Every structure is written in C-alpha cells, then in structure tokens.
Amino acid sequence: MDRASSNLVELRGLKVAFDGVRVLHGIDLNVGRGEAVGLVGESGCGKSVTWLAALGLLPGKASVTGSVRLDGQELVGGPREVYEQVRGGRIAMIFQDPSSSLNPVLRIGRQIVEALSLHRGLRGDPARREALRLLDMVGIPDARRRFDLYPHEFSGGQCQRLMIAMALAGEPDLLIADEPTTALDATIQAQILDLLIQLRAETGMATVFISHDLGAVSQVCERVCVMYAGRIVEEGSVAQLFSEPRHPYTRGLFDAIPRIDGPRHRLIPIPGTVPNPRHLPEGCSFSPRCFRAVEACRSERPALETSADGRQLACLRPVPANEPVERRTRVIEDMLQ
Amino acid sequence: MIRFVAVRLLRALVTIFAVVTFAFVVLRMSGDPAQVMLGPDVPQEAVDAFRRSWGLDQPLWVQYLAYVKSIFTGDFGVSMRDKASALDLVLQRVPATLQLTLPALLLKLVLGIPAGVYAALHRQSFADRGVILLAVLGFTIPSFVMGLLLVLIFAVILGVLPSGGQDTWVHGILPTITMSIGGIGILARFSRSAMIEVMGQPYIRTASAKGLKWPDVVWNHALPNAAVPIVTIVGFMVGSLIAGAVVVESIFSWPGIGRLLIVSVGNRDLAVVQCILLIIAATMVVSNLVVDLLYGWLDPRLRSNAAH
Numbered sequence: 001m002d003r004a005s006s007n008l009v010e011l012r013g014l015k016v017a018f019d020g021v022r023v024l025h026g027i028d029l030n031v032g033r034g035e036a037v038g039l040v041g042e043s044g045c046g047k048s049v050t051w052l053a054a055l056g057l058l059p060g061k062a063s064v065t066g067s068v069r070l071d072g073q074e075l076v077g078g079p080r081e082v083y084e085q086v087r088g089g090r091i092a093m094i095f096q097d098p099s100s101s102l103n104p105v106l107r108i109g110r111q112i113v114e115a116l117s118l119h120r121g122l123r124g125d126p127a128r129r130e131a132l133r134l135l136d137m138v139g140i141p142d143a144r145r146r147f148d149l150y151p152h153e154f155s156g157g158q159c160q161r162l163m164i165a166m167a168l169a170g171e172p173d174l175l176i177a178d179e180p181t182t183a184l185d186a187t188i189q190a191q192i193l194d195l196l197i198q199l200r201a202e203t204g205m206a207t208v209f210i211s212h213d214l215g216a217v218s219q220v221c222e223r224v225c226v227m228y229a230g231r232i233v234e235e236g237s238v239a240q241l242f243s244e245p246r247h248p249y250t251r252g253l254f255d256a257i258p259r260i261d262g263p264r265h266r267l268i269p270i271p272g273t274v275p276n277p278r279h280l281p282e283g284c285s286f287s288p289r290c291f292r293a294v295e296a297c298r299s300e301r302p303a304l305e306t307s308a309d310g311r312q313l314a315c316l317r318p319v320p321a322n323e324p325v326e327r328r329t330r331v332i333e334d335m336l337q
Numbered sequence: 338m339i340r341f342v343a344v345r346l347l348r349a350l351v352t353i354f355a356v357v358t359f360a361f362v363v364l365r366m367s368g369d370p371a372q373v374m375l376g377p378d379v380p381q382e383a384v385d386a387f388r389r390s391w392g393l394d395q396p397l398w399v400q401y402l403a404y405v406k407s408i409f410t411g412d413f414g415v416s417m418r419d420k421a422s423a424l425d426l427v428l429q430r431v432p433a434t435l436q437l438t439l440p441a442l443l444l445k446l447v448l449g450i451p452a453g454v455y456a457a458l459h460r461q462s463f464a465d466r467g468v469i470l471l472a473v474l475g476f477t478i479p480s481f482v483m484g485l486l487l488v489l490i491f492a493v494i495l496g497v498l499p500s501g502g503q504d505t506w507v508h509g510i511l512p513t514i515t516m517s518i519g520g521i522g523i524l525a526r527f528s529r530s531a532m533i534e535v536m537g538q539p540y541i542r543t544a545s546a547k548g549l550k551w552p553d554v555v556w557n558h559a560l561p562n563a564a565v566p567i568v569t570i571v572g573f574m575v576g577s578l579i580a581g582a583v584v585v586e587s588i589f590s591w592p593g594i595g596r597l598l599i600v601s602v603g604n605r606d607l608a609v610v611q612c613i614l615l616i617i618a619a620t621m622v623v624s625n626l627v628v629d630l631l632y633g634w635l636d637p638r639l640r641s642n643a644a645h
Contacts (some may be wrong), residue, residue, distance in 0.1 A: 052542075055546065057545055057546055084548050084549070084550055085548065086548075087545065087546050087548040088546065088547040088548030088549075089546065089548055092546070092547075093546045095539060095542070095543065095546075097539055100538065100539045100540060101539040101540055101542070101543045102540055102543065103540040103543070103544065103562070104540070104636070104637070104638055105561045105562055105635065105636055106558070106561070107556075114547065114549070114557075115547050115548070118547065118548050118549065119548060150375050150637040150638070152637070152638045163543070166543075166547065168550065170547075230338070251616055265482060293360065
C-alpha cells in the first residue's frame with residue numbers, strides 16, 4: 001500500500017468559487033485516521049468553506065472543483081446519495097452557533113434519534129436507549145427527563161453537547177468541529193474542548209478543529225494548518241508552529257495573543273484586514289500586511305513547499321528562526337505610522 | 338394557557354364591541370332610514386310615524402343603550418324592509434357565501450403554498466421567476482377587474498361558463514376562481530419568502546450535515562419552521578370567509594352575505610347591516626384567536642413565552 005492511501009481524507013487542489021469569485025485557491029490537505037488537525041486563520045480565510053465544500057454543504061451557486069477522497073473514494077462531482085451516506089455516517093460536522101444549529105421546533109431526543117435511525121437503523125426503544133447513552137456520554141445531566149425538551153430549553157454550551165451527541169450518533173471516522181467554542185463563554189469553552197479531547201481518545205475518531213483560537217488548537221490538535229485568503233500558508237506539527245512560526249502571518253497570529261505568563265508587553269496586531277476575494281493583491285496575498293514583505297512578494301506568489309524541518313511553508317522571506325519579538329514590534333509600529 | 342386564552346377572549350370582545358359601536362354611530366350619522374325607505378315625496382307625518390315606530394326619534398345614546406341591551410339578550414333587531422328577524426335574514430345567506438369562499442380558500446391553500454415552496458427550493462430558476470410574476474399579477478389585479486375579465490373570456494367570448502346566478506355548481510366556478518386568484522398569489526409570495534428564510538438557517542445545514550435525504554430536510558426540518566408565517570396569512574383568509582365575497586358576489590349576482598350587505602347599506606336597513614358587521618367581526622376575531630393558539634402549537638419557543 002502506498003503512503004497516500006493510509007490517509008482517511010485527502011483534499012487535492014480543492015477550489016471553490018461563488019458567482020465566479022474564487023474564495024478557495026486549491027487546498028491540499030490530508031487527514032490521517034484518528035489524527036487531530038487544526039485549521040486556523042482569521043474570519044473569511046476559507047477554513048469553514050473548505051470543509052463545507054468537502055461535504056457538499058455549500059449552496060448551489062458555489063462551484064467546487066478539485067478532489068476530495070474519503071478512503072480513496074472520490075466525492076466531488078458525485079451523486080447526492082454518496083454525500084448523504086458520508087455526511088453524519090463517515091464525516092460528521094458541528095458548527096459555530098450551537099443554539100441556532102438545532103432545529104427549534106423539534107424535540108432534541110427526536111433530532112438525535114433521527115441520526116441514529118439514518119446511520120445505524122435504530123428505531124423505537126433501542127434508539128431511545130442509545131440516544132440516552134450518547135447524551136450521558138457528552139455530559140447532559142438528567143438526560144432521561146430532558147429527552148423531550150426543545151433546544152431553547154438548553155444553554156449554549158449544552159446545545160453544543162447536544163450537537164456533539166448527534167454527531168457521534170453515526171459513529172463517524174472524522175468529526176469536523178467548525179469553531180465549536182466561539183459562541184460560548186470561556187469556562188464553557190474549556191469544557192467543550194475537554195469533551196472533544198476525551199471523546200477522541202474514547203472513540204478514536206479523527207478530528208478537524210477549525211478555530212482562530214491558537215490556544216484551543218494546541219490543546220486539541222497534533223498538526224496545524226494556517227490558512228490565509230483561501231490558501232494554506234504554513235503547515236506543521238503543533239510543536240513546530242508554536243515554538244518557531246516561520247510564516248509572517250503565523251507569527252502575527254501568535255503576537256496578537258495575550259499571554260498570562262512571562263513579562264507584560266503590548267499586543268502586536270496584524271495591520272490591515274483580510275483582502276476582499278474579488279480584489280486579491282498580486283503576488284503573495286499577505287504582502288500588503290506583511291512586516292517582512294519585499295518587492296518580489298508583491299509580484300510573485302510563493303508556492304507551498306516542504307522545508308528542511310518537514311513543515312510546509314509558502315513564503316519568500318520567512319521569519320528567521322528565533323527572531324526576537326522586539327524587532328518585530330518596531331517594524332510594525334513603523335508600518336502603522 | 339387558560340389565562341392566555343382568557344386574555345385573548347377579553348380583547349376579542351372589546352374589538353367586537355368597538356366595531357359594533359362604530360357601525361351604529363356611522364350608519365345613523367350618514368343618512369336617514371326613513372327618507373330612504375319611504376322615498377322623497379312622503380308627507381312629514383308618515384316620516385315621523387316611521388321614526389317613532391323604529392325608535393329613531395329617541396336621542397342617539399338612548400337608541401344605543403337599547404341596542405346593546407338587546408344584543409346581550411340575543412335579539413339582533415328586525416329588518417326595516419322585510420320586517421323579519423335580521424339574524425335570520427343574515428344566517429339564510431351564510432351557506433351561499435360559504436359555497437364560494439370555502440372552495441376558494443381550498444384553492445388558495447393547495448395552489449399557493451406548494452407553488453411558493455417549490456419556487457423557494459428552485460430559487461432563481463425559470464419556475465421561480467414564473468411563480469413570482471404570476472403571484473404579483475394575481476394579487477395586484479383587483480378582483481372586480483379579474484372578475485369582468487374572466488366573464489369576458491369564459492362567458493362572452495368562449496361561452497362555456499355562465500356569467501352570473503346561483504342555479505347549479507357550474508355557476509360557482511367563475512366567482513370561486515376570481516376570489517381565489519389574489520389569495521393564491523399572496524400565499525405563494527409568503528410561502529416562498531418564509532421558505533427561503535428558513536432554508537438559510539443553520540439548523541437546515543445541520544440537518545443536511547447529518548446525512549438526511551433532501552426531501553426529509555424539506556419536510557421534517559424546513560416546513561414546520563416555515564409554517565408560522567404561512568399560518569398568519571391563512572388566518573386572515575379564514576377570517577374573511579364571510580366578508581371576503583362582497584365584490585365578487587355583486588359581479589356574479591350571487592345571493593350571499595356580501596350582496597345582502599350592499600343592498601342593506603343602500604336601504605339603510607340598520608339592523609341587518611349591524612348584524613352582518615357583528616358576524617364579520619366575530620369571525621375575524623375568532624380566526625385570530627385560533628392563529629394565536631396555532632403559533633404555540635407550531636413553535637415551542639412561543640409556547641413557553643406565553644406561559645411566563
């Protein structure tokens with residue numbers, strides 16, 4: 001068996017355009033069995049679109065090209081039935097806003113049983129028993145009594161637990177968690193992260209964790225992909241990226257996080273905003289905001305290449321290893337003036 | 338729940354009372370029944386005698402108090418023209434009106450809602466644009482124009498359907514169609530926009546992400562949510578089952594409540610007009626109440642709000 005087929009999911013050159021405007025410019029990404037991969041980047045960089053496209057969940061006006069293989073089976077361009085079997089059964093997905101992701105007029109028990117009957121053929125009492133077991137597993141207290149309640153009778157954190165229970169119902173090989181904690185407050189965030197980590201350990205399912213919270217990503221994942229303006233700009237192990245971010249964008253993301261340990265210093269924002277996909281800058285999309293950009297960066301787009309240490313990097317002038325923060329601060333303050 | 342219904346019922350009674358009062362005052366301010374009933378060249382003594390016998394010589398507030406009192410005893414007055422019980426006269430006409438409005442309501446429901454839902458699910462398609470165009474035409478063309486147009490085409494030019502009267506069920510076809518077209522358009526528009534709104538909600542994406550087949554997503558997850566705004570409109574339509582036929586009944590000489598209302602207003606037949614308005618107000622109010630109760634049944638969030 002060749003190396004490629006050991007991956008659970010392989011994205012190759014995945015491109016997405018809405019009404020002719022390209023928002024995803026060819027994503028190559030592997031997810032191994034049982035692996036936890038993080039996808040980070042600012043809002044609008046294509047993290048969610050990548051996986052919505054992979055599951056065929058984008059609206060009809062989106063055009064999706066490239067390849068998405070699950071255990072070697074091609075999904076893109078396939079019939080609806082193929083996607084319907086994959087969704088929930090092989091790859092489950094949970095979303096950012098748990099309270100509005102559950103159907104408000106259906107009892108939560110019914111929504112979970114629905115997934116059980118779809119993917120495991122359970123009905124009636126066995127389905128109810130299994131749903132209660134799942135609710136118990138995700139930490140919904142007093143599940144038996146609350147089985148027939150509606151989503152609005154649960155808190156946001158509990159709704160996310162319900163979403164996770166529903167995702168587990170199909171015993172998927174991969175769980176896509178699309179910013180699962182963004183809408184929740186800090187203590188609840190930590191609980192949901194712990195739950196995701198614990199469930200992965202118990203079930204062995206792979207996880208794709210989409211987030212702009214680098215701290216959360218480091219807790220959940222082994223490998224991280226950093227995305228910017230519809231492309232992967234850096235990819236490597238959590239240890240590599242966290243100890244030595246090489247892409248200036250990755251570096252910028254770290255500098256923008258407040259730290260509770262070490263000496264106090266000012267947070268360094270990344271100047272500017274994510275470019276509009278209609279008017280992407282020439283060359284490297286990040287060059288207008290980049291503190292290391294040179295003339296070549298504005299005309300030439302760097303390809304994603306494997307570096308000596310095994311990480312993937314798309315940058316003409318990567319951050320040198322162990323560059324001190326202070327130097328960066330000065331450069332950025334110059335840029336902002 | 339009981340408290341909820343009780344409050345609504347009380348409000349309903351206030352509404353009906355306001356309608357009755359308004360009708361009572363306006364009818365008496367806007368013309369003299371004695372003049373209309375007896376004609377212009379009648380001696381003053383006859384007019385005075387008429388007024389005395391119907392109590393019209395009393396001050397307005399005395400008449401009003403007497404009227405309200407009689408309503409509470411179930412007496413809706415006597416028609417000045419037919420000298421018969423106003424309530425009986427009105428109730429005799431109800432079946433004729435329902436013969437038109439009930440089939441029309443059915444047509445609105447079975448054509449309007451599916452057309453709107455289909456258009457929403459095939460947005461920007463040829464069918465969607467077609468539905469929008471027909472819907473706008475349907476509810477912008479006034480029913481008297483539509484009625485005359487249909488008479489022209491089917492009765493005058495083609496000669497396949499009668500242009501008026503109530504002899505057989507065939508006579509009901511044109512008025513029923515005339516009455517339903519606007520409602521079909523309105524329901525199609527509302528169902529379409531309700532459905533488009535719901536289909537964009539995150540829980541619909543969740544239902545798809547779960548692996549549900551497309552028809553199940555639409556039937557089990559989208560339609561129950563889209564039902565709330567649709568039910569609102571249908572409620573209005575049910576409320577106007579009695580009142581909605583005034584124009585169409587006149588065009589097609591259909592002896593229903595609408596025609597009785599027009600004739601009675603012309604004659605200043607006070608008791609009959611007041612009785613019709615009372616019944617119209619009551620049906621409106623009752624259907625509104627039913628809609629409110631349906632909301633709670635359709636959307637559990639509203640149910641718990643009402644309970645608090």
